[in-house]
Amino acid sequence: MIPIRNTERKDLRRIHTLEQIIEGENAASRDAIEARFDLCSDGWFVVEMNRKIVGYVEVVRYEDFTINTFEDIRDFSRISDPAGENLYIIFLAVHPNRRKRGYASWLVQNVIWYAKKQKLRKIRVVAGQGLSPLYEKLGFEVIRHLPNFLPISTGTEMELQLY
Numbered sequence: 500m501i502p503i504r505n506t507e508r509k510d511l512r513r514i515h516t517l518e519q520i521i522e523g524e525n526a527a528s529r530d531a532i533e534a535r536f537d538l539c540s541d542g543w544f545v546v547e548m549n550r551k552i553v554g555y556v557e558v559v560r561y562e563d564f565t566i567n568t569f570e571d572i573r574d575f576s577r578i579s580d581p582a583g584e585n586l587y588i589i590f591l592a593v594h595p596n597r598r599k600r601g602y603a604s605w606l607v608q609n610v611i612w613y614a615k616k617q618k619l620r621k622i623r624v625v626a627g628q629g630l631s632p633l634y635e636k637l638g639f640e641v642i643r644h645l646p647n648f649l650p651i652s653t654g655t656e657m658e659l660q661l662y
């Protein structure tokens with residue numbers, strides 16, 4: 500059993516630390532993570548083992564937006580709509596020492612159950628390079644490729660239609 504639960508505000512410090520380990524100087528600031536959490540806190544999940552957060556997923560509800568590059572969504576408060584019928588996966592991360600054990604898939608699976616419970620229409624994500632198979636296994640379909648998503652890498656816009 501993978502120990503997963505809803506994210507609580509007290510987890511944000513440890514989420515920030517993990518994000519710094521994974522993203523280095525590109526990591527979001529603690530304030531930015533706090534602000535994102537406030538947008539859709541009940542849809543966030545963490546995997547916690549021995550009191551350590553080893554994985555997390557961040558989401559935001561939205562109604563509609565177009566995405567070509569990361570700059571289009573950098574300010575998540577702009578695309579956020581708490582009453583929106585769709586869910587966007589902002590970030591999914593697992594500690595480098597705990598990868599390839601299904602934690603990320605389990606985090607996304609819990610997001611899918613959450614979205615279904617909320618009767619949301621679809622879940623959208625931009626998969627980083629090489630990560631489309633992870634989402635495809637969970638039922639997501641490729642919408643389009645985003646060649647300029649980040650200055651150094653491409654992305655693949657993917658969607659899971661729920662209703």
Ligand SMILES: CC(C)(COP(=O)(O)OP(=O)(O)OC[C@H]1O[C@@H](n2cnc3c(N)ncnc32)[C@H](O)[C@@H]1OP(=O)(O)O)[C@@H](O)C(=O)NCCC(=O)NCCS
Nearest residue numbers: 591592593598599600601602603604625626627629630633
């Ligand atoms: C992407 C990430 C969250 C995957 O975490 P994980 O717990 O290792 O993923 P899972 O164990 O659930 O893997 C699910 C499937 O995706 C595949 N996969 C996972 N990471 C992959 C990678 N980096 N490249 C290619 N395939 C990958 C696995 O092979 C697995 O398939 P399998 O079941 O056939 O073995 C983790 O590598 C990470 O934190 N990366 C840095 C942050 C990042 O890029 N986030 C994604 C933003 S879209």
